[in-house]
Amino acid sequence: MRIIAHLDMDAFFAAVEERDHPELKGLPIVVGADPAQGKGRGVVSTANYAARKYGIHSALPISTAWRLSEKARAQGQPGAVFLGVNYRRYGEVSERIMALVRRHSPLVEEAGIDEVYFDLSFAGSFEQAAEICRRLKKEIQEQEKLTASVGIGPNKLVAKIASDFRKPDGLTKVTPEEAENFLEPLPVRKIPGIGPKTEKRLAREGIRLVRDLKKFSPEELQIRFGKWGPELYERIRGRHEAPLQEEYEPKSVGEQETFGEDTRDLNFIFDRLWGMCGSVWNRMQAEDFKTFRTVVVTVRFADFDTHSRSHTLAAATGSPARLRFTAMKLLMPFLDRRENPRRKLLRLIGVRLEKLER
DNA sequence: TCTGGGGTCCTAGGACCC
């Protein structure tokens, strides 16, 4: 019998900041882009639970978060504390938490900086597995002063949905017998792979819950969802055999940058492209790759219209000059009248390397 | 309201080859 656990840190970035800055304890905290007095253009990475009471959440435009904070302040509540994202710091904390997890399981898949799957089949029973998870949560609390939510299930899919079921500081156990009933009443959006677009599309047909999706045969799901349909048929019934993946090979390395303000200043744009080529090339090397073969350049115009151009070289190369040359060639058409007849301002550019080899 | 940055995977058309 497989027993899989999924651990997800609660409001991770914000929780680390709150812990490291005792003077902020209890205040609403928003980690993300610089709000720049309401004129900032990024989004919220993480809001702690106090900030969520104001309606602030992950992926919300930081300008909207600023407005919600001002509104709360006008009503006599504390304004939110806005902090930049300190990846290095969160990475260190993450490493220590992953080390704790590894003490309890021989098979661990890190699924991001703040979440991890681990195999507890050896425990023999779901009750024993839950006991291990309670211990782990306690260790994280004592060592790091942070809370996590854990889900235990017969596979990764059920474990992940279960960890999200009670938050924060939750522990949810779903046995193989319970899995199908556990999923039925949940919104379809809870199924990993069903995002905002698919949720909307399904809602138009009156399909909102996992239960509603179950009326379709694998063939009908194939028509609606393509290759993924038959797989989805299994998933909504709680069946999912994917093994834990202990490590994986990156397939691409890239960077993109949204400018402080939209621009058509060629000196500025070329300068940024140049800089990005350099840092992407450095990161490729740091990841132990020697060569790339495909270069992708992305452009986003002021109206959010987004395009990419890619070029695959005849042979792999490790040359940074070749990268700069190719990226430049791919970018040029976007600045040209044919591709950009209305001379739209640029909001973002990006560079990505694919077909990497060691 | 106004939308980040790092990625992965899928689809679909066209080119090309056998």
Place this chain on the structure above:
DNA sequence: TCTGGGGTCCTAGGACCC
């Protein structure tokens, strides 16, 4: 006169995840 079928690679776009 009417024009196969399958496989692979490249390119562009889109949905999704953290």
